[in-house]
Amino acid sequence: MISALVTGCVFGLSSGLAPGPLLVLVITQTLQHNTREGIKVAAAPLITDLSIILVSLFVLTQLENFHHALALISIAGGIYVLYLSYGCFRTKPVNLGELKTEPRSLKKGVLINLFNPNPYLFWLTFGGPFLLRLREANSLAPFAFLFTFYLSLIGSTVFLALIAGRSRTFLKSKAYLLVMRILALTLALFAFFLIKDAIYFLGASP
Numbered sequence: 341m342i343s344a345l346v347t348g349c350v351f352g353l354s355s356g357l358a359p360g361p362l363l364v365l366v367i368t369q370t371l372q373h374n375t376r377e378g379i380k381v382a383a384a385p386l387i388t389d390l391s392i393i394l395v396s397l398f399v400l401t402q403l404e405n406f407h408h409a410l411a412l413i414s415i416a417g418g419i420y421v422l423y424l425s426y427g428c429f430r431t432k433p434v435n436l437g438e439l440k441t442e443p444r445s446l447k448k449g450v451l452i453n454l455f456n457p458n459p460y461l462f463w464l465t466f467g468g469p470f471l472l473r474l475r476e477a478n479s480l481a482p483f484a485f486l487f488t489f490y491l492s493l494i495g496s497t498v499f500l501a502l503i504a505g506r507s508r509t510f511l512k513s514k515a516y517l518l519v520m521r522i523l524a525l526t527l528a529l530f531a532f533f534l535i536k537d538a539i540y541f542l543g544a545s546p
Contacts, residue, residue: 352492
């Protein structure tokens with residue numbers, strides 16, 4: 341249960357704080373309208389991700405050669421998490437003056453998230469397999485992971501919206517970059533364990 345809570349928190353923070361289409365939209369909505377509009381956009385994953393998670397879990401549970409499939413998925417997940425780590429490590433100060441997008445509603449935020457490949461990659465390569473493993477250990481653990489993941493994801497994005505609404509300096513500060521470097525190292529550690537899992541599954545396959 342503790343592993344589920346901590347993992348959800350780490351991945352939620354790394355996803356929420358990393359620059360991307362949804363974060364840009366949250367900040368621009370906040371700057372062009374008000375913080376409330378930014379928060380509406382931040383909530384878009386709550387609308388879009390349920391279907392993505394269900395489809396990912398269905399695909400994963402239909403795999404015939406389970407151990408070989410889990411090995412390949414773990415390797416893919418490890419590579420993808422390393423990619424996330426690299427993205428966090430290379431994060432640069434966000435120049436709010438360069439964020440030029442037209443005013444958009446929650447509907448636009450939902451569309452951006454639906455056409456963003458990152459949620460699909462995450463739930464197919466790491467999130468989905470991790471939920472299945474948690475279910476085997478504790479029936480409540482998957483819900484704990486989902487709770488802390490979305491609490492951290494949306495909470496961190498809302499936090500940045502509030503910061504953007506009050507101050508334009510935090511996203512350019514060393515503190516923001518330090519947080520992203522720490523998340524990058526943590527994600528790299530998760531990637532190591534995913535590769536380790538892949539070796540285990542290959543050894544367990546008949």
